[in-house]
């Protein structure tokens with residue numbers, strides 16, 4: 001079997017590539033530039049996502065059985081200042097890819113996974129119940145609106161062209177190797193800088209009262225694998241939450257990270273890190289994922305946070 005991963009050099013892409021190769025799947029990763037492969041064994045194919053014709057040629061040449069479309073703008077925070085870029089990366093490039101698929105020779109056999117987000121649900125939902133896939137979409141961030149559009153596109157390409165496509169809606173995913181710009185990596189990077197005496201002993205944070213549903217990226221990519229491994233009777237065109245079903249406050253994430261360090265660290269809230277709208281609580285309902293597959297999260301939050309710190313401490 002052969003998989004094509006768009007965004008293969010990103011945080012999730014690298015974890016997914018390793019995971020699939022462990023299962024004996026041949027992995028091809030797209031890149032916009034002449035990238036020299038971080039993941040040993042992954043084949044790299046340069047792709048111009050603006051050019052549907054060249055995308056068709058790549059698909060015809062590679063002949064993937066699975067496409068994991070991870071490429072895009074992944075920062076909710078950046079979407080407030082880069083609205084056009086967010087839509088260009090997340091919506092337009094998805095259209096280009098899916099147009100290429102339906103115009104290629106793999107149309108009838110390939111299975112495609114698009115990646116959405118809990119941000120599609122928006123809110124706030126005053127009752128703070130676990131959100132299931134049939135909840136009304138009320139995205140409040142530009143990022144959430146773009147991802148909701150991707151989900152609708154997935155449905156469109158299934159209904160209109162019969163494409164076997166699943167739209168995953170991951171809630172917050174964290175783990176070793178995530179770039180700065182996300183809460184766990186932002187906090188962890190500062191802690192390691194403080195431990196190395198490269199920063200004074202004050203960690204700067206944003207909104208600590210928000211609660212999010214965190215899952216380790218290694219469990220997330222396992223779910224992505226299972227979702228495309230379903231048979232012909234899967235819920236093609238549908239959306240599936242990928243989440244733990246538990247909410248954890250950002251304050252609690254900070255407390256755990258601080259408890260994993262021997263340094264004495266003060267905390268200061270930086271108003272620049274607060275967002276115009278920040279949904280207070282996100283808890284996902286993972287009943288659908290568990291009913292479609294045998295997925296269970298396997299890595300505890302404390303283990304994930306410890307692994308994130310370890311990876312950063314090991315880097316020179």
Ligand code: GDD
Nearest residue numbers: 074076117118170171172181182183186205206207210250
């Ligand atoms: N980034 C960041 N940095 N967030 C902070 C900080 C900080 O220093 N301090 C507090 N926060 C709060 C944010 O305000 C937000 O409420 C929460 O921590 C999580 O922020 P992020 O880690 O940036 O994640 P996100 O929820 O905006 O988006 C992530 O999860 C989505 C799924 O729920 C991303 O991974 C998205 O790509 C993903 O779709």
